[in-house]
Amino acid sequence: MHTAGMAPVSAPRTTSPVMVGRAHELDVLAEFGRGLRSDAPAVALVGGSAGLGKSRLVAEATRRWQDQRCRVLLGQCAPVVGAPYTPLVSALRRAVPSNAPVLRMLMAARATSRAELFEALRTAVDGLAARDPLILVAEDLHWSDHASRDALAYLVSQSSGGRFGIVGTHRYDGAVTAREFGSFVDAMARRGPVTRIALEPLAVTQVANVAAAITGVRPPEADAEVLHRRTGGIPLLVEEVLALGGGGVPDHLRTIFVTRVLEQGDDVAQVLEVVAVADQCDELVIAGVLGMDVPTVALALKRARDADLVLFDAIGYRFRHDLLKEAVYDEIPPGRRRELHRLVAARLAARGDVEPAIVAEHWHRAGEREQTALSSLTAAEQAEQVHAPAAAHKHYERILSTWHRLGDPVLRQIGPRDELLRRAAYAAERSGDFARAVDLTAERITRGVGTANDQAQRWERLARYRWEAGDGHGSHAAYQEAARVLPIDAPPTVRATVLSGLAWHLAATFQYEEAKQLAAEALAACADVDDQAVLWQAYLARGIAWLGSTTGHHALDESCRLATAVGVGDRVAITRMWLNFSNQRLGYTADREPNLRIALRAAAADGLGLSMEAALRYMLAEYLCETGRWDEARYELELNLDRLRVAGIPALFSWGYQSRLAAWRGDFPEAVEALERTRALTELAPQQPLPLACAFAGRAGLLLWEGRLDEAVESAREALTLGSVSGYDAAEPLAILCRAEADVAEWTTRSGNNPDPGVYAELSGRLIDLGREPAPRARAFAAMCAAELDRWSGLRTAAPWRRAVEAWQEVGDPYQEACARWRLGWALLANRSGRAEAASHLTSAADTASALGARPLGLAVRRLSVRARLQVRSPGAHEADPSFASSLTARELEVLPLLVAGRSNAEIAEILVISPRTVGIHVSRILHKLGAERRAQVSDLARRAGPPRQLTGFSGSRSHDRCFGRGASVASSSGNHAAKELLMSSPFIVISKSRIKSDKAEAYAAWCDDMFADVEEQEPRLLAFNQWESEDHTFSVVIQVHPDAESFEYHLKLFGERVKETFDQIDVQAVEIYGPASPFVEQFVSHGLEGLPMTLYPQHTGGFTRLTPA
Structure with missing residues (x-):
């Protein structure tokens, strides 16, 4: 290459003697x-x-x-x-x-x-x-x-x-x-x-460095730029271009590579064609393929090595890079390419020490169908021996694709097509391709080869594969057909296999009594059976049919022993999966994680990543959720859903658990999306409704936190209907329903009406049924139900909630325990029986909510604490940064809450009426002062530090008028911006703000106690009652109320009555009300209160809409 300023390569070697840019x-x-x-x-x-x-x-x-x-x-x-x-x-x-x-x-x-x-x-x-x-x-x-x-x-x-x-x-x-x-x-x-x-x-200067290292002369800047542009800075291409030694750079890389090969002579080109076809081989294979003597081949390979075209090791020669190999391979004419593959395959097969998969690949590319089929069969068998089901499946599919074009001698060597279909289906199932396993087994049934016993076993396999694929209806029909075609005089092994399979299905779909009978028949059929695999399945079916009892647990232990003796990983994993359920029902919590970890290792070692391992992973996620390890649980679920993208039953359970976890954390959009995915999958497998029950239970709980009672009751009842397949599975939905109905009863009583006694009778009857469940977790939910029914009756005693706390402590579920502690704190405050104890329980609940990221629970604890004027804050959060935001200036304090809310610089600039550049300066200083590297870290620091005063006070009036956003602007410049923060963070809000002079603080506190005596316990209708201190040393009341018009008018009227009764005790300056306009509201505002100015900021007609910042 004689480009101006660039010397030609002085030696054949083109690799840079030094590594550049790395x-x-x-x-x-x-x-x-x-x-x-x-x-x-x-x-x-x-x-x-x-x-x-x-x-x-x-x-x-x-x-x-x-x-x-x-x-x-x-x-x-x-x-x-x-x-x-x-x-x-x-x-x-x-x-x-x-x-x-x-x-x-x-x-x-x-x-x-x-x-x-x-x-x-x-x-x-x-x-x-x-x-x-x-x-x-x-x-x-x-x-x-x-x-x-x-x-x-x-x-x-x-x-x-x-x-x-x-x-x-x-x-x-x-x-x-x-x-x-x-x-x-x-x-x-x-x-x-x-x-x-x-x-x-590489950059341009680095490309120049490579050229200088190879040629000994540094190219001019212009030539380096040309070289960089044509090679893209890829080191290999730079070396290959320089290796030409002159004539410029061809437009196509293939031309460069082929030119280098041809420059070495015809014999080298022929040898390298074989290397390109074989991928890696020694000189003996090349000599045999080309019919050349070994010394001639060795000499050609030496020249190729000297030209830096190939490398060699103990196995043989290969191109120094795939791009070079592909370029040479593509230049070989199609017919010559097939011939070379045929010759290479024959040489490798004759040696007998080459992987059969490699030989099969060469026969396949040579177009030799019969040799491909035979080699693929050998490769598939080897893959099965080393437990590589995905590889085996590919080889079996290759044979099946050419079956009808194979001659009879080859077909006889391969064996019956039915056996090939069986092995292919098994490999497909083990590699996670459940749909293909179904199709292959369905073909076996359609062909109908063999006896009635064979057909019964095929239907049983089809049923299992359909279940794994998420086809509940199809699975049930296939099991029924397996039982129907099973001959009366079937051999014990066949009878036990079919009956235990059907028993497993019935138990898995919660038809326990029928399952028990069939499991007993299957075990009876095994009386004279020595096949440990059949015995394993029979004991497994018995264990599942008697799940939750010591009888079932002992059967599963025996099944686990047999699976270990058989030494098949999927059987070990399946058995331990059901042992997990048994441990859960019997309260053997300490055994659950070790058992699941062993099962996961067995599944991983057997190559069952997309099938059994995925199922075990969602079970592990359930355990982690129940023991307060939510981040780990989310990781396992995301691994299934986002990384592996599992299908069938593993996907169904993963989406259901994901929905519930998102609801517990207050992520309503994610919870709804996961619920809809769960619903869609449940339509395919309606016999397994539990994941959808979990999703609806989570949704109901989140709706309760948000005060949307009617929707919460509807979701809770849907969850209970779906979960009523067993008493254990109905426990959580029933507890959610009892809580929702207790909230409705409180609201009904507060409105001057009596709650429906039929609801109490229904729930009491369901609680009696739940009381028969021996599982500790079910008993803990029963304690919650009993406490909620007391609340439904108007009782505020602490004893039922104390029993619920103790029950959850025994189970070891920190989230449910924290929920019970929140209610226990409520009861202690309501009946004025122990503020100090209430503070202790609320502090514990707040700590748990903070550690788990359970935002709705944390907000509820905070609201209750503020209403009761208890100083409750998570110690961990307080100690993490006790001086959070203390070093910020007044303007930075204005920027901070908008930064926390996720606003862009442009949006902050519009709200604060300053330039985006100025906002950028303030943001940089905030990040520096708070020790944060990214904007997202500021939100995390603010969450851990709690609601510091600096976040709630804004100086100046420019930002005040625009903080609420379009359609909800505020005319007055007074007020507390903590109210705005709450307004923007809650879907449905009424805010009543009363500014009270600071010298009336004592009277104000008494006034608040009196004003809210009748409503402070009416959560979640009254979503929050907060006292905030703003920069002008005045106080504000923030009330968030459920969105329906009746609730709004009731609380507005109550507010007016309290203000009139206590007007002479306080100095109220102004009232601002945010809510839907109605004749009552408009009249209330226009009349005012004892001359007190009032302003109404109505939302859109037709109901509440979320107020969002501009």
Whole structure:
């Protein structure tokens, strides 16, 4: 290349002798090696597009690691369909003997369970790491198979024998989808953060540095810019362009690569065609394919190496980069390409030591259907032996796709199509493709090959697959058909399999009595059966049918023992899944998490990430929710829904639990979205209504916090209807309904009417039924129901709530305990039996709400505390930053609440009537003073610090007139901006603000007590009563009332009466009312109160709408 100012390459080698532009990334990887610890493996991932130098970076880092006395094992993934464990095999070949058990297991030369294989792999890695720090490099993870990723994740989660780390490289495009790779990264991060390195193209100056390092002459700036523009700053392309040595840069990269190959001569080009087809091979394979002598091939390969076209290792030769290989491959004519694949396949098959998946891939690309089918069958069987169901499924599907074009001799070797369909369906189910498992099994039934016993077993399998796919109706119909076609004289194993399957389905759909009978028949059929797999299923069915009893628990224990003896991971996982339910019902809380963790390990080791592992994950999330570990629960649910995007029953439960958790945290939009997804999935599987019951229970609770009683009662009754499949499952919805009806009864009584006694009778009857449930959690909900029914009757005694608190303490659910403590505090204040004790309970509830992020509960505790004038604040939040915002200026205090509310600089500028640039300065200073790096952190700091006075007072009047937004502007410049904060944060509000001079504070406090004596306990209709101190040392009353017109008018009238009665005791300056206009309201405002000026700010006609800032 003789571009002006740029010298030609003086030697064939084109790789830069120094690595350019990667100093920081290299330092990160060097520190990765120094930071290896024995308590947890470390993980680093180097990502980037093709040609950016990932392998070069790892090679340079390897030298650093070796200088640190680390042992480095290099593994390479292969772009071959269904070839499991290739990076591990290629890495361990360099470290253990060729006949080592772990290698033989990985290569399926020795039959073993997947759990045993993974444990052998862990033992081998731990043994190597115990001698020296060990780093296992897995190159090209974008080509990796599911089994290899599972194995790497297993090593990260289980290894503990020494200082050990895994480094992987990957492109952003490849066989592994973004969703699959995301779930893999999540799994790798279970024991600690993953170091992520993303490589970017080189800058112009860095490209010039590469050119100078290769050519010895630094190019002029203009030439460097041209080189950068044409190569995109990709190091590989820069090197390839420079390797031409002159003539300019061709427009297409393929031309560059092909030109370099042709420059080496025809013999080199022919040899490299074989390397491109084979992907990686030695000189013996090339010589056999081309019919050339080995020395000639070796000489051609040496010339290719000298020209930096290929690399070689112990396995063979390969192109130095995929882009180069793909360019050469694409240049081969189609017919010649198929012929080369055929010849390579024949040579590799003759050797007998090559992965059958690799041989099958070559036969497939050669268009040899029969050889492809036979090799794919061998590859599928090997994948099954090493527990790689996704790989096995791909191979079986390849055979099925060519079945009708195969000759009879080949078909006889493959075996009956029905058996192939059975194995393909099983592999599909285990890899999470439930819909495909259904289709394959349905084809088996349609074909009708075999006996009636065979058909009965096929219907039983179809029923199970349909259930997993979320098709409840179809599953039920298939189980019924399995029982119908089952011959009377069926063998015991067949009879036990079908009957136990049907018993399982009936129990899972809450038809326990029928399930018990069928489970007993299945066990009776097993009297003379020695097949432990059949016995396992029969005991499992009995355990599920008797779920929640010691009889059922003992049956599940026996089923678990049999599953372990059989050594099949999915059976271990299924049994422990039901053991989790049994532990939950019997109150064995301490056993739940260890049991689920064991099940998850078994599922992961068996490659069941999208099926059984996903089901266990939503069960773990339920446990974490019930024990107050909400963030962990959300992580597990998001892993299912956002990363893995599971389907069927796992998706149904995950969305239901997600909806309830979002409701507990006060995220109404997320709760509603998750509820709708749950509803849609329930329509497909109506036999499993519990997830939708959870979602409706959460929605009802959130509606109660917001004071929307009619909707809350409706949702609670829907939840109870759905959850009434068993007494245990009805407990939570019944408690929510009792609370909602108690709120309605209080409101009805306050309005001068009597509540419906029929409601009390209905709820009392349901509570009696719930009292028969022995589960501790059900008993705790029963205590809540009893306390709520007392409240329904008008009683305000503390004893029922104290019993509820004690019951939840025994269960160990901090959220439900905090809810009970909130009500206990309410009762103690209502009957004036202990302010100090009430403060203690409310403080505990506030702490729990803050720790969990349960915003509605936290607000309710705060409102009750303020009404009672109790100083209740979460100690943790107070101690986190006792001087929050104390260093801010007056103008910064005006900006702060708008910043917390998520306003942009432009919006803040419009509200405060200042320039956006000035707002930006204030925001920067606020971030600096509060020690925050991002705007979002300010909101988090404000939430943890509570409602400091600085957030509620605004100076000046310019912002006041615009703070409420369009359609709700405020004419007066007086008032407290805490009221505005509440107004903007609640959907339906009436605000009555009375400004009282500070010298009347004592009289004002007494006036407040008297004024609200009749209404302060009427939560949630009266949403809040707060006292705030503003900058002018006056006081304001903020009342938030339920939106219906009757409630509004009632409280407005009550407010007027109280003001008239106590007018001579206080100095009220002004009243501002925000609410719907009506004849009564307009008349009330126009008449005023003893000459007191009043202003009405009506909302839109037709009811309340959310007031949002402009």
